[in-house]
Amino acid sequence: MEWLLNALETTSLAQYLRTSRWGYAAVNATHILGIALLIGAILPLNLRIFGLWPRVPLSTLAIVLVPVAAFGLALASIAGAILFSIRAQEYAALGVLWVKLTLIGLGTIAALALHSSHGMKLEEASRAKLLAHAMVSTTCWIGALLCGRLIAFAGD
Amino acid sequence: MSKYWLGLAVVLSLTVESSPALAHHGWAWTTGKNIELVGQIKTVRLGNPHGVLQVDVGGALWTFEVGQPWRNERAGLKESDLVEGVRVRVIGEPAADPSDKRLKVERLFLGDREYELYPERD
Numbered sequence A: 001m002e003w004l005l006n007a008l009e010t011t012s013l014a015q016y017l018r019t020s021r022w023g024y025a026a027v028n029a030t031h032i033l034g035i036a037l038l039i040g041a042i043l044p045l046n047l048r049i050f051g052l053w054p055r056v057p058l059s060t061l062a063i064v065l066v067p068v069a070a071f072g073l074a075l076a077s078i079a080g081a082i083l084f085s086i087r088a089q090e091y092a093a094l095g096v097l098w099v100k101l102t103l104i105g106l107g108t109i110a111a112l113a114l115h116s117s118h119g120m121k122l123e124e125a126s127r128a129k130l131l132a133h134a135m136v137s138t139t140c141w142i143g144a145l146l147c148g149r150l151i152a153f154a155g156d
Numbered sequence B: 001m002s003k004y005w006l007g008l009a010v011v012l013s014l015t016v017e018s019s020p021a022l023a024h025h026g027w028a029w030t031t032g033k034n035i036e037l038v039g040q041i042k043t044v045r046l047g048n049p050h051g052v053l054q055v056d057v058g059g060a061l062w063t064f065e066v067g068q069p070w071r072n073e074r075a076g077l078k079e080s081d082l083v084e085g086v087r088v089r090v091i092g093e094p095a096a097d098p099s100d101k102r103l104k105v106e107r108l109f110l111g112d113r114e115y116e117l118y119p120e121r122d
Helices: A002-009 A012-019 A021-050 A058-086 A088-092 A095-118 A127-151 B002-015 B069-075
Strands: B035-045 B051-057 B060-066 B087-094 B102-110 B113-116
Touching: A002 A012, A002 A058, A002 A088, A012 A021, A012 A058, A021 A058, A021 A127, A058 A088, A058 A095, A095 A127, B035 B060, B060 B087, B069 B113
Parallel strands: B060 B102
Antiparallel strands: B035 B051, B035 B087, B051 B060, B087 B102, B102 B113
């Protein structure tokens, strides 16, 4: 673990970003763009499941929002891994980061499980299953966002 | 269901703990009033997202948060200025929590030379 964290910190990208003003800002902004797309897509879909906008067909919304959320997650993950590498040992020592990664893992597994059995045709799933999923999903992604923001304010 | 939310809240609150070297974002956690401290640098970690010095202030170990690389550079500080053993005098805002010996530096002095990290602040 120690070896891996050290290896991450000594990559040339991590070393460059540790002192670069605009390079660091660009990766930071990319991370935020990913989060914006992810949460901005997941939340309306979950709110639809909770009962908002009943006239909009669920699968129609899913066709648009699920790929946007997946793209946002990919973007945020890549930029996040790069940000992590800049201070790998210090971030790895933060409990809140591990909670965040766990929530992201759970949210991703829940999404993969739902869409692997129903694709975008979410109407096929039972009401109870959809509600449980939307609740887990909302908790995981909002929780991950809060934990992520706490990283900048935690630290002793 | 309420157990579920309670559990989550407990997990979140338990894990918001510490890494001494990471710095805080913004100024909301400080007292809002400047103090002055003098001490000797013990450890240095410069670079994004924030630079951090651990400083021996009369026997107590304080954490001084200095700027990002561009801010230190703008103030005229070089990496070789802030190294172990160097005596620094700083003016800045301490953490509002008195048990947290942590100060966000606004101005730093090496000898008589002043380095202004936040010229727009008092």
